[in-house]
């Protein structure tokens with residue numbers, strides 16, 4: 001499927017609920033609290049977060065006007081399949097941002113789950129799940145988008161991708177509630193693709209937008225730093241790098257360009 005327009009922002013996907021909060025500690029924490037009582041997929045949007053978190057326990061800086069929301073869902077399948085929602089979310093973000101930013105903006109996807117606008121990080125995704133063993137009782141897909149402001153360079157790690165905002169890059173100003181409608185529609189479309197055809201089309205679409213595909217990258221895991229050429233992503237979403245010692249499949253890492 002190509003990156004088609006997400007359409008009318010007043011439309012809302014059928015069978016999906018939404019809660020809009022003025023303030024919360026973290027929409028992912030709220031997702032965990034609400035999940036046991038939810039009967040349908042639910043977007044939780046907060047105008048302000050007081051304790052937002054990013055990947056690997058990092059702080060997520062999220063001033064008012066930026067987008068902060070979590071989709072709570074009960075995916076079928078094991079944790080590995082549930083984790084593929086990070087690719088669904090990334091594609092949905094790219095579609096929504098493309099609609100909002102217009103054709104002049106360059107959107108790309110950075111493995112595992114960042115969205116880049118004109119080469120800078122504009123959005124991040126934090127997946128958290130709960131359950132026992134092979135059962136995922138619920139999945140929280142947390143999404144932050146720098147709509148109006150990006151954290152300063154000094155606030156992120158020195159080698160991290162430069163943070164940028166939609167407003168700063170394009171001059172476009174959009175309210176988080178309106179952005180949610182674009183995103184929820186796009187997410188529902190990609191989720192339907194995953195349910196109907198599996199990971200294949202998601203993988204293909206993700207690779208078509210991948211940043212630095214075929215180029216030198218560095219992947220840092222908890223135990224090693226791996227340098228090589230970014231070849232592809234595997235059927236399970238792992239990063240595949242060609243190194244001087246051969247091919248490596250890397251399930252989890254931070255990537256640096």
Ligand SMILES: O=C(O)CCCC[C@@H]1SC[C@@H]2NC(=O)N[C@@H]21
Pocket residue numbers: 025026027028029049051052053054055056058060062067068069070114123124125126142143144145
């Ligand atoms: O790039 C990252 O490190 C992921 C950032 C995810 C931030 C979002 S904002 C909404 C949701 N609530 C949180 O506390 N974190 C995610």
